[in-house]
Amino acid sequence: MSILTKNGKDVSSEYRLGAKKALDYCLNKDIRKAVLKSRSPSCGKGQIYDGTFTKTLTEGHGVTAELLLSHGIEVYTEEDLGGLK
Numbered sequence: 001m002s003i004l005t006k007n008g009k010d011v012s013s014e015y016r017l018g019a020k021k022a023l024d025y026c027l028n029k030d031i032r033k034a035v036l037k038s039r040s041p042s043c044g045k046g047q048i049y050d051g052t053f054t055k056t057l058t059e060g061h062g063v064t065a066e067l068l069l070s071h072g073i074e075v076y077t078e079e080d081l082g083g084l085k
Contacts, residue, residue: 001063002051003015003041003042003051003063004051006053012063015041015042015063015064016063018042018063018064019042019063019064019066019067019068020067022034022064022067022068023064023067023068023071023073026068026071026073027071031073032072032073032074033073033074033075033076034068034073034074034075034076035076035077035078035080035081036062036064036065036068036075036076036077037077037078038077038078038079039057039077040062041062041063042062042063042064042065043062043064043065043077044060044061044062044065044077045061045062045065045069045075045076045077046059046060046061047059047060048060048061048062061075
């Protein structure tokens, strides 16, 4: 997945680097749950903005959310906070 700015600059590598840093931090601190920003191309879980800057949603996870989930870290969004225990 490519992540582009509104001006068309590809920032995918920066997003992947940020996701890797977040994963490393979680693993080093034994963090097993994370609360991330809903619908973000980095942090969204379940639905993310499609990158057209029209607030159109698409199914899927953001870069960081996907990486954390693939390493067994539970991911929630601010919309899930009422259900966290």
